[in-house]
Amino acid sequence: MKNLFWIVCLVTYTGTAAASFSENHRRYMSPFDVVSSLYNKFPKSREEASGHSIFNECGALKSSSYLNLGGKNLISNKPVSEKPSVSFMRFYGVCLMSFVDVDFSAAAFGQKVEKGESRKKWLARYFPSRLIEGYKLESAGGFAQFFKKTWSSFPAADRLEMTEHLVKHLIGSKKVIEDLGFVKNYEVLISILQESVDGSKGLSESFPQLIVLIATRDEFLSY
Amino acid sequence: MKNLQLSRREILQLSALAGGGLMIPGLFSGRAEGQLLQEPEPHYFLMIQIPGGWDTTLGVDPWLEEQMPDQKDLFIEYSKDQIFRYENLAMGPACEPLNKFADRVSIINGIFLSPVDNGHEAAQLYIESGSTLGGCPSLAVELSYATKAGPFGILANGGVVVGSRPLSVTNLDSLRSVSEAELPQYLKRFLELFEGSSPLINAQKSIVATALQVDQIARAVEKLQEEGVEITNGHLAGIAFQAGVSFSGEIRYNEVFLDTHSGHRGDHLRDQKKGFQFVADTFDFFKSLPIGTSGKSLFDCTTFMVTSEFSRTAALNGAGGKDHNALVNSVLLAGKGVRGGQMVGRSKLIKKAQSKIGQSYQIAMPFDFKTGQAVDSKDGTSFIFPEQVARTLAEIMKVDWERFKTVPQKTQFLRSIVL
16 A cells, blocks of 8 residues: 555656656746646736636647647657747646636726735735835725826836846746856846836736736646 | 736737738748748648558458458458449448548558567657658648648647758647637837747737637637537637648547457447547538638648558457557558549468468558559559558648758658548
């Protein structure tokens, strides 16, 4: 019986911890880990999942999503695609935006009050505390007011700080980014990310874009 | 986020840039990925596999001799009047859905795979790639690599052997709902500024560059849904081909599995016919899709290859089934570049009484490539192997021989079915 327990553990572990796509020097997450990562980074989506049909496809590993996310075909024991493909990106991109939409937009528009978590605490995951001081974030009106501010209305230094804060929350510190080795210069990446956001839009739209830009980076999807 | 949909004008702008290869510098520098050439008549390739190993005597290689065989030598469950004939072509009842396409269909019979049964996977790889070398790309991959590849690479609903070819694989299922209008707009500016490269970045560039085509796919899928059509992988491949995002695909028809080691009678014929119905429905759909302004349909611009892993043994076994037979297989070709109404190669039945192995068997006949005829003697002749099928398809698809490496150009091919 003890041996059986270890066999079950081993099979479970190897099934979930295997890297996605083909093994290479840059290991992409397994389909299981991609979905887990999205739930972990956008926890509100876990609460809201049942109300959104998209989670039937994105939030549960069906055979089609499993293959799209780089899983192995059980017949050939090989991934359908050896590397992240257009198919992967399309599937993942739409799923990611759904997770962000649920976690971020609902709260941003003040439609939902988080369970056991104040709006300010929730917001602190995404924004440096210095930049959300002074806003009456516990009221729906104050919360909405904050999100009406356009991206370009913040000074460049603040935009960089917000970007860096978000990168750290979603992926990790400068050291982690550099260790993963996808970019030569961390500061250049941060600068390009903040420049890529549509500055004319309010934070309720521009910030989700920044989240998507970061969460579609190789660093977010690899070990 | 919902209010960030791409406007029609933005989609058109994106598309105009993408069409000219100007969206992202370097995006279309490689030929294999992302080339969106707008030629008057593109050439597509679609392989359809009916899995499990088909009983060729029921469909593509029917019994044509005057006297019907002894059922203990060759079990067949149809009468001679159920065989459809058109010019040199003959098809058994399983192929009945394809009768109306006979003028566009040719069949290669008598393809020799192996003297022994190596199982489903080995036979599938061989017939689909035209090579016994492990890791050799599927013909859907190699033909696309040696002709043209779109930004979505190879369309497939299962595993595809890509080998070392730099082509991506797009899962057909992912085309069922392509509500990604915001994604290209989100990524566009970043990709213009960011200089790094990775498979993921390349995939993102393709998504930005193909915003219009994706919109076209989404609308076409929506239209079929509104019409109450049950959308198949054949529909999705046709829609994606027409949108110009891919030029090659590989569909495994998973609704059936023909591996009837028992209970062959009735079941196999029914399921094989279901497979050919899917093929016929796909042909019909491709015929309904116009390409360019020349009046040609997608069917006119597509070469189809329909096959299965191997054929099945001649007589019923003790369980009323038929086992794997790698001694002979067939391939059905149709569409662009294929001379219709033709049938080349043959198989022959070795009756139990003449068999050295104690049971009847069906085997490929030697083939004389000079005369284009199957012959009784092996002297000075050869067999048709999957390599010759691959070479024939290379001829039909007019490959770039600098890039097509499955077989050498000097390999013999089946001239009589090439237009």
